[in-house]
Amino acid sequence: MPSQLTFAIPKGRILEEALPVMAAAGVVPEEAFHDKANRSLTFATTREDMRLIRVRAFDVATFVAHGAAQMGIVGSDVIEEFGYPDLYAPVDLDIGHCHLAVAEPKANGAETRPNRVSHLRVATKYPNITRRHFEAKGVQAECVKLNGAMEIAPSLGLAKRIVDLVSTGQTLKDNGLVETAHIMDITARLIVNRAALKTDRRVAELIDAFRADRFRGAA
Ligand SMILES: Nc1ncnc2c1ncn2[C@@H]1O[C@H](COP(=O)(O)OP(=O)(O)OP(=O)(O)O)[C@@H](O)[C@H]1O
Ligand SMILES: O=P(O)(O)OC[C@H]1O[C@H](OP(=O)(O)OP(=O)(O)O)[C@H](O)[C@@H]1O
Secondary structure (H helix, E strand, O other), rough: OOOEEEEEEEEEHHHHHHHHHHOOOOOOEEEHHHHHOOOOOOEOOOOOOOOEEEOOOOHHHHHOOOOOOOEEEEEEEHHHHOOOOOEEEEEEOOOOOOEEEEEEEOOOOOOHHOOOEEEEEEEOHHHHHHHHHOOOOOOOEEEEEEOOOOOHHHOOOOOOOEEEEEOOOHHHHOEEEEEEEEEEOOEEEEEEEEHHHHHHHHHHHHHHHHHHHHHHHHH
């Protein structure tokens, strides 16, 4: 039997939307995958030569970049944040739509606007994207790294603004924040390890299968 391929998927909110897209490309997890009580992190698929690993969104990119998994599905926010040179993201899966934005309390005054200051403090899970965004405006961003619930930071005085994902805008609204800049649109992508793509033709075949599925969807 050929060596096992490992496909990494995030356990967070992209998962539900990703499963039908994967199925259309022939990647179908075993039944145990859907059992909420199952604590296993590795699952067989209907393909004998492929297994799935279910990890945190940021770790999907790390496993694939290091070649520990040959391919995976992850948001373009994560791809941009890491900028791993060994990752190739050939297919936009048209799922997980949201955008990355700067937000702050309505009450923040004009004196805190980026065009008025040279230095700002920002709470975010995305320090690299955030620094780049503000640098392009000539502003140095000091980032306080959080792993979730960024929206609470301004009311507690941790930072006057946040950079976070926005979809419906409900989380910002419920926490008294308004969006002040749109940084980038986000969707989930198929990612592959560049070396695996060069050495294992099954990786290229899978890219084709995911692409074909996208074109069928667009027809
Ligand atoms: N509100 C949203 N609407 C649509 N897509 C989102 C939204 N929030 C996040 N995403 C996408 O889903 C991905 C995973 O987000 P989520 O925060 O659910 O991940 P997670 O696996 O729970 O994260 P963590 O590793 O922090 O536990 C994000 O990287 C992003 O691409
Ligand atoms: O604009 P909305 O539709 O309200 O969605 C935005 C929220 O969704 C994500 O968080 P998630 O629910 O994944 O929780 P997290 O804070 O643990 O990342 C994101 O970090 C925002 O907080």
